Structure formats: C-alpha cells, structure tokens
Amino acid sequence: MSPTSMDDGAVRQRVLLLDLDGVLVDTRPVMEEAWHSVTRAHGIDVPFEAYEQHLGRPFDDIMARLGIADAGRVHETYSQASQAASHLARHFNGMTEVLHAFAAADWRLGIVTSKPLNRAAPLIAQLGCPFATVRTPGGPGRGKPAPDPLLLALVDLAADPACGTYVGDMEVDHEAARRAGVRYLHAGWGYGRPGTPTPAIAHSPSDLLQLLDVSDESAPFVAGSLL
Ligand SMILES: [Mg+2]
Incomplete structure (x- = not known):
C-alpha cells in the first residue's frame, strides 16, 4: 500500500510508534x-510488585512516587544489574515478523520508551528492524505520560499526530497517546492495563496487522517467504 494523499495535497505517511x-x-x-x-x-x-505498577514512567519519576531518595545512585545500581541480567530478555513471539510486515506496507516505525538509550539500544538492535526514530529519556521534553516523546518522534518523521499510532502496555502509554492526539492500541501481552475509555486491544502481535488494516499480502515475512 502506498501512503495516503490528504486533501491539501500533502502525503500522509503512516507511522507506527511502539513502546519497548x-x-x-x-x-x-x-x-x-x-x-x-x-x-x-x-x-x-x-517489593517488585510495587515498582512494576509504575513501569512506563522515567526511573526518577518512579523513585519519587515510591518515596525513595537518592534516585541517581539507585538508578546506577539498577542500570548495572539490568545489564548483568540482560540475557534474560526475550522478544515476544511473532513481533519481528509483524514489524517487517508493517515496513513492507510502507509504514514507518519508531520506538518511544522510558528505558535509557544505553540499555535500549542492544535490545532494539537484536530486533533487526528498520526503526526510523527512537525516543528515550535524556533529550528535550518530559517523559511519559506527557505527550512530549511521542510528539518529538512525529517531528522526527515529519508526520501529523493523525497519522500516528502508538502501541503500549501501561496506562501511562495510553495517557501519553491521548494527550499527543495519536491513536492508541493496547498490547494485551504486556505488563499492565489500559486506562479508560478502553482502547482497542491487540491480543497478539499479529492482531496489530488486522487492527491497522495491513493486509497479509503485503506481509511476505509473515507468510514465511523471503519473496
Ligand atoms: Mg511498557
């Protein structure tokens, strides 16, 4: 499929932004x-169960919400331990194939995550997909649930919010998308629940193709063929 023409003659490039x-x-x-x-x-x-309730927010924000001081030193420990345990990370089944299908259908792909770039980059590289932008903390703007990182990703791609969809797994992702004016799809295989009103929920990565009308015919990798 080719990008859709808008009334003003501009080209509407479809953009799929994803949480990590x-x-x-x-x-x-x-x-x-x-x-x-x-x-x-x-x-x-x-307990970890208290920490994970706030996943999706920047680390310092989570520490403030848990009443933990000296977030800088705590983050250093967390970061080192994360890198030591990075071998435990796994791609969700079928995700790489679905991303290739979107790319084959002329969608541009981007990542918007609260994970710092040094820890996000190896995980992103392993996906082996053509991401046109990656937004992580440390740049301009506020973190999720503020809309800033989504809007900055759209600026990177010269795309309107109306052309964007964000796929997240936490309420803060839903809120960020709503505030940015982009469509939101909830990844049902993730760690959290969406906010209200209840958004469309993808129960598996391949559901994203259906929900966003990407046909299987333009998804050669999904079909198991390189052609
Ligand atoms: Mg997440």
Whole structure:
C-alpha cells in the first residue's frame, strides 16, 4: 500500500510508534532481577510488585512516587544489574515478523520508551528492524505520560499526530497517546492495563496487522517467504 494523499495535497505517511518493554521485548525477568539488586544494595523495602505498577514512567519519576531518595545512585545500581541480567530478555513471539510486515506496507516505525538509550539500544538492535526514530529519556521534553516523546518522534518523521499510532502496555502509554492526539492500541501481552475509555486491544502481535488494516499480502515475512 502506498501512503495516503490528504486533501491539501500533502502525503500522509503512516507511522507506527511502539513502546519497548512489554510490547517488543519481554524484559520483566531483567527488571525483577535488577530491582532485587537495588533492594539488597540500598536496603530498600519495596517489593517488585510495587515498582512494576509504575513501569512506563522515567526511573526518577518512579523513585519519587515510591518515596525513595537518592534516585541517581539507585538508578546506577539498577542500570548495572539490568545489564548483568540482560540475557534474560526475550522478544515476544511473532513481533519481528509483524514489524517487517508493517515496513513492507510502507509504514514507518519508531520506538518511544522510558528505558535509557544505553540499555535500549542492544535490545532494539537484536530486533533487526528498520526503526526510523527512537525516543528515550535524556533529550528535550518530559517523559511519559506527557505527550512530549511521542510528539518529538512525529517531528522526527515529519508526520501529523493523525497519522500516528502508538502501541503500549501501561496506562501511562495510553495517557501519553491521548494527550499527543495519536491513536492508541493496547498490547494485551504486556505488563499492565489500559486506562479508560478502553482502547482497542491487540491480543497478539499479529492482531496489530488486522487492527491497522495491513493486509497479509503485503506481509511476505509473515507468510514465511523471503519473496
Ligand atoms: Mg511498557
């Protein structure tokens, strides 16, 4: 399929933005291991279940919400432990094939994550997909649930919000999409629930193709063929 023409003659490039943790890659075992290292090293008595409720927000934001001081040192421990446990991360089944199908149908792909770039980059590289933009914390703007990283990704791609869809797995992802004016699809295989009103839910990566009208005929990788 080719990009759709708009009334004003501009070309509407379809853009699929995706969260990383809980959408593209199953990093829950990594995060759980890293959080246990934090609790041991810093004597913090907060269970992983409390930490994971806030996934999707920038790390410092989560620390503030949990009432944990010295977020910088805690983040250092968390980051080192995450890297040590990175071998526990797994791609969700079928995700790579689905991303190739979107690319084959002329969609541009981007990642918007609250994971710092140094830890996100190896996971993204392993997916082997052509991401046109990757937005991580540390640049301009606020983190999710603010709309800023989604809007910045759209600016990167010179695309209108109306041309964008964001796939997330937490309520903050839903809120960020709503505030950015982009369509939201909830990854039902992820770690959290969407906010209200209930958005469309993809129960598997291949559901994304159906929900966004990407035909299987333009998805040669899904068909198991290189042609
Ligand atoms: Mg997530």
